[in-house]
Amino acid sequence: MNQILPKMPASFIGQFKSYLNCGQLNQARNLFDKIPNPNIYSSTLLISAYTKQNRPLDSIQLYQNLRKEKKLQPDNLLLLSITKACALLSDPIKAKEIHKDVIGFGFKSDLPLGNALIEMYGKCGLISEAQQLFDELPVKDVITWTSLILSYKNCKQFREGLGVFREMLISGPKLNSVTLLSVLAISSKLKSLKFGREIHCFVIRNGFEDNMFIGSGLVDIYSKCLITHDARIVFDGMRSKDVVSWNVILSAYSLNGDLDEALRLFDKMKVDGVLLNSASWNSMISGCVQNGRIERALQFFAQMQDSGTKPNHITIASILPACTGMESIRGGREIHGYVYRNAFIKDIIIDTGLVLMYAKCGDLNTSRLVFDQMPRKDIIAWNTMIVANSMHGCGKETLTLFDKMIESGIRPDAVTFSGVLSGCSHSQLVDKARQSFSSMEREYGLNPDADHYASMVDVLSRAGYLNEAYEFIQNMPVEPTPSAWGALLNGCKVYKNTELGKIAGEVLLDIEPQNPGNYLSLLNIFVGAKMYDDASRIRMLMNDRGIRKEPGCSWVQIKNKVYTFVKGDDRFAMRNEVYGFLKETRRKMRVEGYMPDTDIVLQDVDGEEKEEVLCSHSEKLAVAFAILNLDRGEVIRVFKNLRICGDCHGVISFMAKSIGVCITVRDSVRFHHFKDGSCSCKNLW
Structure with missing residues (x-):
């Protein structure tokens, strides 16, 4: 150890090692900088420590400083450490510089270094360089072949990776578990059932069936290929299972629509004492959302937090569609608060999800606020905001957003123009629509x-x-x-x-x-x-x-509960109060000269009965119920499965004015924002 820190007290040496072992790298660096001439061994220790703590940039900067200022000549171990740091950083320029040093210092034929360089090039996306280096190595072992296969996987050239594997079977060394795991991951990406079965046979013939990680990989392949039965056979046959194995089979059932079996397995995990992690909860949350079990997804989200497992960005990205699907702005705001408190704000997927959630829940202003605060916007974010304004009937704002998107350098796609044309439609911007439609092919090469x-x-x-x-x-x-x-x-x-x-x-x-x-x-x-x-x-x-009209259904959230109203169904809370309120509203409207639009009632009944039919429309019931339970300053947001009728449109407009409240109704076509006796659609819906 005297060579590590020459002419330094033993206590100083011990402190340096202690800092490294405890991960206190800043303190270790302070001691290291006091060494007049650091040697290779101490430099390698610190560079490796930086890399292990996911600080590859510090590793590379230290290496460059040692080479430039200290004139340090690296050995193969130091170069191996810095190669791993460069692989973690995924910087192509730095990768080529390190390779140049390896050649310059005479380690061109060093096998461990060559293997690390191949992996580094793969992680930097330089597959041609990885292949060339592989071809030039005079000796190759199983790690060399596996590194090249992983490089093709990292570069998303999956079929080429399988080609290397086939070549390895013919001319390469005996496979190990890492090789098989790499190939299983590629087969899963390709959803190649045929190749997956071939690997499965190879696993059995060569005695790898007891490897827990390989078993999980086989389960994953079968689930991605929608062969849940075979995935379960492999899973049940595994002698040992960890939480990853359980998570894979959970995802298999969720992915294939068998959520009930996923729920049973999840309960069994808890009974068997498997330590659930965030991936376990995420699998159940996303499975519930994908299979339409929205309320259950929200329950899992709450249980996840109660269990002490901290939601991550995948959790948030999975749960946001649940709030969007339920059109629950309260739940969405709670998720937004969690996102803000836990610094997920800069995640573009989560931010875009928040934009969509607020828009679909009827709060376009907050949707735009989230969008404007996004540090980076991709085509999906722009399209989401454009479509949001479109469904709220803000045609001019849709066009303004389109222009800003072009100015930002984002090229529009087919979804962009769908949003723009829809916005023009709801705002009767015919000339603008014609211009946008003709520009698709003429300016952007898109075929409508x-x-x-x-x-x-x-x-x-x-x-x-x-x-x-x-x-x-x-x-x-x-x-x-x-x-x-x-x-x-x-x-x-x-x-x-x-x-x-x-x-x-x-x-x-x-x-x-x-x-x-x-x-x-x-x-x-x-x-x-x-x-x-x-x-x-x-x-x-x-x-x-046998054609039957779908019954009108509307729903509104009051505090944390959603109340649903169906046309003609009188079994709802506060029935007498709601109908009494609607009757009084009709009386006030008549005083002001408003006549009900009974022409839309197609039943063969007299005028008075037609008025009673109109009173039972679900959107009127929902709005009236919300008004009777209104908190001061609250916006009423009602959602309906069908288009709002003309009479309901007029009545709700009157209620918004007489009560002095903002009312938003989302029908099957668009959002209607009622305020002061008028609607944002200008009666054009």
């Missing part, structure tokens, strides 16, 4: 797809350009979708164009015969035009085909 053409039909139809919309459909180079014909039909209903409405409706009844909305829209057109024979024919057709 059927959805883009349908969006243009929607733009024209909403603005009343029905003949142009019909001609546009006839001249489309792609097969018109039901969405295109549906947009024309809805436009005809709004602008009372019976002739074109009949054409569009008949086409839709032919190509989409099970969609009740098409029948009802056509029926509305015929009833409005007093074409009762045609209306009767549509009614009979619905009966013959």
Whole structure:
């Protein structure tokens, strides 16, 4: 040890070693800097310690300083340490500099160094250099071959990696478990069941079946290939299992839609005393979200925190869609608070998830605030904000965002233009829509797809350009979708164009015969035009085909509970108070000269009964219930499965003015923001 710190007291030497062993690298560095001429051994110790503590930049800077100022000539062990640091940093320029030093100091044929350099090049994305170095090595061992396979894996050239493995089987040394794990990971990425089965046979023939890590790799392959049965056979046959093994089989069942079995296995993990980690909880949370078990996902998130396991960025990215799917702004705000407190704010995936969550929960202002504070925005973030403004009917803001996106250097894609065209549609920006549509191919080389053409039909139809919309459909180079014909039909209903409405409706009844909305829209057109024979024919057709209108359903969150209202279902809390409030609202509206829009009631009943039918619409019930339970200053947010009707639109607008509250209603098409007696849609929905 006297060679480590020459002419230094033994206590000084012991302190240096103690700092390194305890991971106190800053203190160790202070002592190291006091050495007049550090030798190779002490330098290697400190560089290795930096790398082990994930501080590769400090390793490289120290190495460069020693080479430049101390004129230190490295040996193979020091070069091996700095090569590992460079691999961790994944810096291609530094990688080539280190390789140059290896050659310059005469270690070109050193096998351990050569293996480390191959791995370093792979982690830096320089697969050609890794392959060339492999070819030049005079001697190769199993680590050499495995390093090259891993390099192809890291560079996402999976098939080439399998090719190296096949070559290794023919001419290389005997495989070890690390090689097999590398190949299993590649097969999983490729979802190659055939190759996975070949590896499985090799594992059994060569006595690797008791290796816990290889067993987990086989489970992963079968699950990625949707062969859950075989994954379970391998899992059950494993003699020893760790938490990773359990997590893999949990993900297998969640991925393949068998959430109930995943839940049973998760409970068994707890019974068997398996120490759950964040990946275990994340697997269950994401599985619940993917399989529509939103409330259960939120329960798991709460239980995860209660258990003492700290959620990570994967947890947050998994749970945010749950709040978005439930349209629970309270839950979303709690997640946002957790994100802020735990410094996940700079994660672009989480930030984008927050933007989408707030937008879909009806709070566009906070959505934009989160977006504006993002330090970096990719195409997905921009598209999310553009689509958010579109579904809130903010067409001009959608176009402004599009211009800012272009200025930032982000090139738009098909999703961008879908959002822009939809925004133009809801705001009747016909000329802007035409310009955007034509610029797709002319300026950005994007071929409009059927959805883009349908969006243009929607733009024209909403603005009343029905003949142009019909001609546009006839001249489309792609097969018109039901969405295109549906947009024309809805436009005809709004602008009372019976002739074109009949054409569009008949086409839709032919190509989409099970969609009740098409029948009802056509029926509305015929009833409005007093074409009762045609209306009767549509009614009979619905009966013959067994077509039933989907019942209107609305829901609203009060504090931490969601209340659901279905048209015609009187079994809800505060029924008498809600209907009493709606009756009083009707009375006030009549005083101000408002007449209910009973034309939209298609039942064969008298005028008074039609008014009663209108009162039972789910969105009216939800809004009335929310008003009766309103906290001061709170915005009411109601969500509905169908389009809001004209009468409900007028009544809710009146309630917003008379109560002095902001009311947001999200129907199946867009958001409506009611304030001071008017709606953000300007009655154009």
